[in-house]
Amino acid sequence: MTADPEHPVAPEEHAELRRSLDVGLTRVEGHLALLTQRDDRSAKDLEELSARVAALERTRWPLPALAVLAALGALVVAVWQAVGH
Numbered sequence: 001m002t003a004d005p006e007h008p009v010a011p012e013e014h015a016e017l018r019r020s021l022d023v024g025l026t027r028v029e030g031h032l033a034l035l036t037q038r039d040d041r042s043a044k045d046l047e048e049l050s051a052r053v054a055a056l057e058r059t060r061w062p063l064p065a066l067a068v069l070a071a072l073g074a075l076v077v078a079v080w081q082a083v084g085h
Helices: 011-059 063-083
Strands: none
Touching: none
């Protein structure tokens, strides 16, 4: 880096630039840490939600099978009534 002879760079300016850079980097690191924490929490929430959905799927009623059984029952009743009993 070459300095302009009309505008020499003072050590104080270097220190101020370094401090600004350090503050900026610290701020960026803080944001990254927050994003990492949120990502971890989102992953945990997703795992919990997946477990809940799996539990619900295991305990749900097999509606298509029940519909078939109800239809067969209705057919048997209709045939029974048509035969005359």
